[in-house]
Amino acid sequence: MKFSLIADTLGYMENTTKRLELTQHLVDLFKITPSDIISKVIYLLQGKLRPDHEGVEIGIAEKIAIKALSKSSGISVKKIEDEYRDTGDFGQVASKILEQKTQTTFLSQNITVERVYDTLYKIAELKGARSQDMKMKYISSLLNDATPIEGGFIAKIITSNLRLGIADYTILDALAVAYTGSKENRPALEHAYNVCSDLGKVAKSVAENGLESLKDFQVTIFSPIRPMLAERVKSPQEAREKMGTEFVSEYKLDGERVQIHRQEEKIVLYSRSLENITNYYPDIVENIGKVLKPDEVILEAEVVAMNDDTGEFLPFQELMHRRRKYKIAQAVQEYPITVNFFDVLSMDKKSCLDLPYVQRRKLLEKNVIEDSFAKIMPMVFVKTDSEVEDSLENAINAGCEGIMLKQLNSPYRAGARASNWLKLKREYRNELGDSIDLVIVGAFYGRGRRTGRYGALLLSAYDDKSDTFPSICKVGTGFTDDSLDQFYQILSDKITIRKDPRIESGLEADVWFEPEVVIEIVASEITLSPIHKVAMDKIRKGSGLALRFPKFTGKIRFEKTSENATNIDEIVTLYNSQKRVVQDEK
Ligand code: ATP
Numbered sequence: 001m002k003f004s005l006i007a008d009t010l011g012y013m014e015n016t017t018k019r020l021e022l023t024q025h026l027v028d029l030f031k032i033t034p035s036d037i038i039s040k041v042i043y044l045l046q047g048k049l050r051p052d053h054e055g056v057e058i059g060i061a062e063k064i065a066i067k068a069l070s071k072s073s074g075i076s077v078k079k080i081e082d083e084y085r086d087t088g089d090f091g092q093v094a095s096k097i098l099e100q101k102t103q104t105t106f107l108s109q110n111i112t113v114e115r116v117y118d119t120l121y122k123i124a125e126l127k128g129a130r131s132q133d134m135k136m137k138y139i140s141s142l143l144n145d146a147t148p149i150e151g152g153f154i155a156k157i158i159t160s161n162l163r164l165g166i167a168d169y170t171i172l173d174a175l176a177v178a179y180t181g182s183k184e185n186r187p188a189l190e191h192a193y194n195v196c197s198d199l200g201k202v203a204k205s206v207a208e209n210g211l212e213s214l215k216d217f218q219v220t221i222f223s224p225i226r227p228m229l230a231e232r233v234k235s236p237q238e239a240r241e242k243m244g245t246e247f248v249s250e251y252k253l254d255g256e257r258v259q260i261h262r263q264e265e266k267i268v269l270y271s272r273s274l275e276n277i278t279n280y281y282p283d284i285v286e287n288i289g290k291v292l293k294p295d296e297v298i299l300e301a302e303v304v305a306m307n308d309d310t311g312e313f314l315p316f317q318e319l320m321h322r323r324r325k326y327k328i329a330q331a332v333q334e335y336p337i338t339v340n341f342f343d344v345l346s347m348d349k350k351s352c353l354d355l356p357y358v359q360r361r362k363l364l365e366k367n368v369i370e371d372s373f374a375k376i377m378p379m380v381f382v383k384t385d386s387e388v389e390d391s392l393e394n395a396i397n398a399g400c401e402g403i404m405l406k407q408l409n410s411p412y413r414a415g416a417r418a419s420n421w422l423k424l425k426r427e428y429r430n431e432l433g434d435s436i437d438l439v440i441v442g443a444f445y446g447r448g449r450r451t452g453r454y455g456a457l458l459l460s461a462y463d464d465k466s467d468t469f470p471s472i473c474k475v476g477t478g479f480t481d482d483s484l485d486q487f488y489q490i491l492s493d494k495i496t497i498r499k500d501p502r503i504e505s506g507l508e509a510d511v512w513f514e515p516e517v518v519i520e521i522v523a524s525e526i527t528l529s530p531i532h533k534v535a536m537d538k539i540r541k542g543s544g545l546a547l548r549f550p551k552f553t554g555k556i557r558f559e560k561t562s563e564n565a566t567n568i569d570e571i572v573t574l575y576n577s578q579k580r581v582v583q584d585e586k
Pocket of ligand 1 (some may be wrong): 229230250251252253254255256257272302342377404423437
């Protein structure tokens with residue numbers, strides 16, 4: 001299949017943000033894609049080679065990509081760098097440079113999807129001292145034969161800049177239309193995706209064997225399951241209204257969510273965003289076999305740092321030490337953890353997703369042997385507002401950030417944020433009702449004591465419909481001297497020459513960053529704002545939403561990608577619920 005078919009589709013898609021049009025372009029592409037390469041097409045469309053949890057990264061430094069472009073075009077590195085500084089978009093630069101080249105040389109042979117994919121795969125596998133040279137050769141050979149449009153997209157993919165707002169659900173819609181004739185069938189595709197977290201695999205199955213084949217998708221060991229998420233509530237009353245007559249309250253511990261897959265000796269751990277994080281927790285790998293009775297099992301747990309002497313839970317921030325590349329062994333010694341199991345997703349090759357909560361809980365209690373390292377999440381049955389209130393009080397006294405309320409008969413709804421699970425936090429009594437997770441997109445230099453560091457950060461929420469990062473506030477409070485130093489260091493790697501086109505803000509920051517680092521913020525209120533762009537025009541024409549008195553809580557959400565940051569719908573819900581409270585009080 002000609003690669004130009006993908007490049008053309010991506011080109012059309014870049015010119016629209018309308019979901020219907022985006023979907024239609026994909027449908028047209030899928031209809032002409034041979035089914036044996038549909039999974040490759042899906043991965044390339046997302047700028048990947050395999051699903052994220054497999055950890056196959058294209059990872060090419062911009063420097064190498066620039067050299068490769070220079071080699072295949074005969075245009076100097078310096079000139080390409082200047083061009084890049086001006087436009088800030090490596091894809092555009094590559095197209096432009098290749099355009100100049102094609103004016104002087106003959107066009108070469110067509111490049112195919114298979115060739116692009118296989119070459120990129122080879123590059124991802126290259127390791128060792130000489131690998132940089134080899135990577136450069138592979139890329140320049142691809143660019144040699146690419147048209148300017150194709151070259152532009154190859155350049156974006158290799159520098160991980162291919163971001164066209166092709167969200168998972170848009171691809172699922174397009175697959176449903178292309179292969180089953182109707183968007184109505186999307187739930188079947190979604191179900192398959194939720195249990196395997198691999199869009200390429202789902203696409204191949206429906207393309208080759210139709211809708212029926214999706215029923216065969218089962219929970220499988222070492223394929224992470226997309227996690228079930230909770231809705232937030234602000235009060236015990238609200239929780240009870242949503243939950244009905246009897247439900248449970250579990251501790252909501254403040255740590256990292258880990259999906260643990262065990263098959264005899266082999267243990268693999270996945271994060272909330274389904275990355276493989278096994279290397280960060282050698283202590284879990286070593287000890288978990290002893291506490292789990294089944295040989296083959298998939299469980300979920302919250303991993304929390306604790307004080308070895310007092311047994312107290314420590315703040316989430318302490319888990320940061322586990323993110324070091326080196327010295328993990330030292331971190332394991334200095335920052336011990338407990339593993340607190342709260343769900344079981346599969347046992348002895350049988351999925352537990354459709355079992356009601358109470359049965360999954362019983363299985364958990366039967367099959368985990370508690371010790372000082374492994375615990376089962378404390379839980380109580382609750383019925384009334386005051387019982388919910390008491391359980392919240394107890395949880396907070398025990399060092400939790402709140403409680404999780406779960407319906408007794410609810411299945412595990414993989415990939416859904418559903419009202420069968422509610423989260424109620426300490427903050428519900430005052431202000432916004434919950435903290436929110438925002439992406440750092442820019443910074444302003446500090447003055448006085450903060451000279452030489454950043455004095456304030458510009459933060460954005462995530463708009464999952466358009467894949468953009470509209471700003472919502474500037475934050476300068478809640479930082480300690482240590483955290484200011486830490487931010488300066490972490491963010492120094494993320495500085496971009498120009499503002500990433502996905503960032504939308506009426507403010508001009510002193511420095512712009514790749515939108516990658518997510519932090520937690522509390523605020524007193526959400527107000528209308530002409531400067532900030534979240535939910536622009538949604539509530540009032542010409543206004544977006546902004547946070548009033550935002551404050552950094554001290555938590556860097558390193559386990560979250562920027563796409564997991566709080567999204568626009570959640571902010572609008574918070575804004576509306578706050579209006580309700582104000583009216584209720586009147
Ligand atoms: P999201 O709801 O999108 O995960 P978040 O991480 O900001 O976003 P939180 O408010 O932290 O959401 O609440 C959900 C998280 O709480 C879970 O992802 C999990 O890491 C953690 N958690 C702690 N205790 C429990 C529990 N008993 N049951 C389920 N999750 C728990």
